[in-house]
Amino acid sequence: MSNRPAPGLVVRGVEIFPGWLDASAQRAMLADLREVVAAAPLFQPETRWGRRMSVRMTSAGRFGWVSDRRGYRYAPCHPSGVAWPPIPASVLAVWDAVTGLDRRPDCCLLNYYGDGARMGMHQDRDEADFRWPVLSISLGDQARFRIGHLTRGGDTESLWLDSGDVLVMGGSARLVHHGIDRVRAGSSALIAEGGRINLTLRVVE
Numbered sequence: 001m002s003n004r005p006a007p008g009l010v011v012r013g014v015e016i017f018p019g020w021l022d023a024s025a026q027r028a029m030l031a032d033l034r035e036v037v038a039a040a041p042l043f044q045p046e047t048r049w050g051r052r053m054s055v056r057m058t059s060a061g062r063f064g065w066v067s068d069r070r071g072y073r074y075a076p077c078h079p080s081g082v083a084w085p086p087i088p089a090s091v092l093a094v095w096d097a098v099t100g101l102d103r104r105p106d107c108c109l110l111n112y113y114g115d116g117a118r119m120g121m122h123q124d125r126d127e128a129d130f131r132w133p134v135l136s137i138s139l140g141d142q143a144r145f146r147i148g149h150l151t152r153g154g155d156t157e158s159l160w161l162d163s164g165d166v167l168v169m170g171g172s173a174r175l176v177h178h179g180i181d182r183v184r185a186g187s188s189a190l191i192a193e194g195g196r197i198n199l200t201l202r203v204v205e
């Protein structure tokens with residue numbers, strides 16, 4: 001962790017790098033992500049309790065995150081049975097530059113937030129080793145990101161994430177509770193269809 005850039009902002013140990021990607025880098029990454037979605041279409045996961053999540057998702061990498069009546073887990077294939085496509089080089093380059101790690105992520109989870117989609121407060125804890133950080137990239141409409149504590153409940157702090165922002169949950173903040181309250185529709189012109197894409201890069205094994 002020696003050669004790392006300094007975050008623009010740190011909230012409860014979560015490091016935020018505002019505007020890490022400029023407009024042309026965002027457009028190039030979006031084009032790469034369209035190829036990911038063409039190979040591994042977005043699906044709307046069901047929870048163990050039979051409720052549909054409001055986000056649609058897919059993944060790239062050796063593992064993808066899936067959820068269904070059996071529960072949630074990392075899986076080697078898309079629900080259709082096809083292999084997950086590789087993580088685009090443009091995405092890995094952000095991981096390399098911001099984390100400074102030699103180990104690369106096994107999974108790039110892609111969440112698509114359309115109209116009214118949100119994500120409840122949770123921890124990212126399906127990975128084997130919490131010493132590796134989770135890195136998140138936001139593209140498209142602005143989102144209200146809420147940060148809680150390592151334990152459930154308590155007070156929270158919220159901030160708006162803009163298109164091109166990068167965030168790292170690592171170290172003492174690796175298991176902090178977090179969620180997306182809402183997305184501000186029409187706040188970005190990046191994605192022609194509207195909405196927001198969030199990528200999270202994870203070392204799974």
Ligand SMILES: O=C(O)CCC(=O)C(=O)O
Nearest residue numbers: 109111124136180198200
């Ligand atoms: O959309 C975001 O910014 C957060 C996504 C998230 O927390 C997750 O996929 O685990």
Ligand SMILES: [Fe+2]
Nearest residue numbers: 122123124178
């Ligand atoms: Fe998360």
